[in-house]
Amino acid sequence: MEYFVVHGPGDVQGMPVKHSDEYIGFVVDCYGLDDDGRRFYDSAFFSRPKGCDKSGLGARLALFEALGPARFDGWAEGGEVYRDPWGLGFEYVYEAGEPMGRPVSVPYIRIMATEEGQTGNVFDTVHFNLTDEASLLSSVPGLDVGITRINLPDGGEITPSTASSSSKDGGKETFVVFDETHLYSTPELRRMYATVTRNLRKRKRLAEPWYLETTTMFAPGQDSVAERTYEEAEAIRDGRKKRGRARLMYDHRWGECPNLKDEDALRDALIDAYGDAMEWLDLESLVDDFYDTRNDSADGRRYFLNSRTVASNAWMDPVVARACGAFGVRVEKPRHLAGALRDAFKHKGPALVDIVTDPNALSIPPKISAEMVTGFALSASKIVLDGGVGRMLQMARSNLRNVPRP
Numbered sequence: 001m002e003y004f005v006v007h008g009p010g011d012v013q014g015m016p017v018k019h020s021d022e023y024i025g026f027v028v029d030c031y032g033l034d035d036d037g038r039r040f041y042d043s044a045f046f047s048r049p050k051g052c053d054k055s056g057l058g059a060r061l062a063l064f065e066a067l068g069p070a071r072f073d074g075w076a077e078g079g080e081v082y083r084d085p086w087g088l089g090f091e092y093v094y095e096a097g098e099p100m101g102r103p104v105s106v107p108y109i110r111i112m113a114t115e116e117g118q119t120g121n122v123f124d125t126v127h128f129n130l131t132d133e134a135s136l137l138s139s140v141p142g143l144d145v146g147i148t149r150i151n152l153p154d155g156g157e158i159t160p161s162t163a164s165s166s167s168k169d170g171g172k173e174t175f176v177v178f179d180e181t182h183l184y185s186t187p188e189l190r191r192m193y194a195t196v197t198r199n200l201r202k203r204k205r206l207a208e209p210w211y212l213e214t215t216t217m218f219a220p221g222q223d224s225v226a227e228r229t230y231e232e233a234e235a236i237r238d239g240r241k242k243r244g245r246a247r248l249m250y251d252h253r254w255g256e257c258p259n260l261k262d263e264d265a266l267r268d269a270l271i272d273a274y275g276d277a278m279e280w281l282d283l284e285s286l287v288d289d290f291y292d293t294r295n296d297s298a299d300g301r302r303y304f305l306n307s308r309t310v311a312s313n314a315w316m317d318p319v320v321a322r323a324c325g326a327f328g329v330r331v332e333k334p335r336h337l338a339g340a341l342r343d344a345f346k347h348k349g350p351a352l353v354d355i356v357t358d359p360n361a362l363s364i365p366p367k368i369s370a371e372m373v374t375g376f377a378l379s380a381s382k383i384v385l386d387g388g389v390g391r392m393l394q395m396a397r398s399n400l401r402n403v404p405r406p
Contacts, residue, residue: 001027001060001068003136004067004084004135005129006128006132007125008056008126008129009128012280013134014132020277021276022275023057026044026046026251027061029041029251030212031070032249037072038208040249041210041248042209042210043197043247043248043249044211044213044249045229045248045252046213046214046215046251047214047216047251047253047306048214048273048275049217049303052277055120056125058179058212059121059122060125062111062175062177065109065174066104066107066109066158068101069103070104070107071102072101075098076094076097077096078094078095079093079094080094081093082094104174106154106174108156108157108173108174109173109174109176110160110161111126111158111161111179112176112192112193113160114179114183114189120160122179126150126158127145130145130150156174161196172199172202174208175211175212176200176211178212178213178225180215181214181224181226182217182218182224182226185223189225190223193225213225213226216303217254217301217303217306218230218302229250233248252306253272253273254272254305254306255268255270255306256305256307260300266290267287270283270290270304271283273304273305289304290304318354326347326351326352327344327350328354329343329344329353329354331354340353341353
């Protein structure tokens with residue numbers, strides 16, 4: 001990627017790409033293989049604060065999937081050589097035991113955009129690299145680069161898509177980029193995501209289709225795709241996933257700052273959140289942006305610290321309560337509730353216990369009427385039509401404990 005690709009439109013347009021260890025590690029993990037040469041993951045989630053070049057990374061992976069040796073082609077004995085097929089000077093000698101690569105057969109890359117009439121940052125960077133002389137890839141013969149579709153030399157294409165066009169030509173994709181999935185909070189965008197990820201299963205196993213989500217921390221309560229993926233990752237981590245989509249590579253980096261008035265603590269938290277991206281960012285500018293009185297503190301935590309916040313309709317954030325001298329704690333696990341309440345009652349002064357409840361849990365009344373059943377059926381139908389079959393299954397699992405047992 002570093003040899004062929006340059007940065008797309010923006011302040012560093014046309015400049016060479018140099019990946020840090022953190023970003024190299026993420027890419028390597030995405031292509032991690034088992035002993036049989038099969039990838040461990042069929043989806044990846046990359047969550048970072050704003051300004052971390054998430055869209056650029058998505059574009060580079062899209063170009064690698066379209067033109068590079070992105071699929072397993074056996075284990076090297078040592079001394080085998082990969083040369084780019086266009087004579088542009090790239091050469092790599094494999095060491096013994098390394099996985100060798102081959103191009104994807106007829107790659108179909110779909111890059112999702114959130115708004116009609118916009119191709120998005122990912123496609124713009126891809127388009128720039130295939131048309132501007134600053135990038136070696138613009139010299140690849142046989143490319144047919146258009147504004148709405150890029151035809152690849154040996155078949156296949158790179159296409160930007162929106163919610164209205166996501167179902168067209170479904171089932172051919174080998175790689176999909178969903179950029180900024182914290183914005184995928186409307187029914188149309190959720191349906192788009194569900195349709196496209198479902199279509200990926202139509203490609204044969206040999207193609208090993210997969211997809212990438214990039215995002216900044218979601219606003220809780222909006223039911224965005226990023227929020228749903230976060231919940232999925234938690235379920236996998238906590239062992240609540242016995243079956244289903246468990247091949248998720250989840251990479252979320254954030255910073256914690258209990259007292260936002262402490263500038264030194266905020267600087268440390270920003271460094272934690274941005275990681276290697278601090279190489280091209282100015283720390284003091286980030287601090288100034290965070291303390292800008294025109295910005296909401298919850299948004300600051302999301303955008304700059306990539307940290308989870310309370311819902312917008314919450315009365316107060318426990319972190320804010322602690323900053324004011326009160327007791328504040330957030331409870332996400334049932335087993336932590338009793339201890340949190342004991343600590344709150346022991347505190348001499350105001351106390352806030354922020355309890356995260358299961359949004360899928362239903363309050364079952366003692367007696368159920370026919371109107372209640374009708375209303376529930378109507379609500380469930382709307383969820384399914386909104387592309388939420390998985391949500392209905394999740395709701396069923398959340399409410400099994402309420403089913404009467406003999």
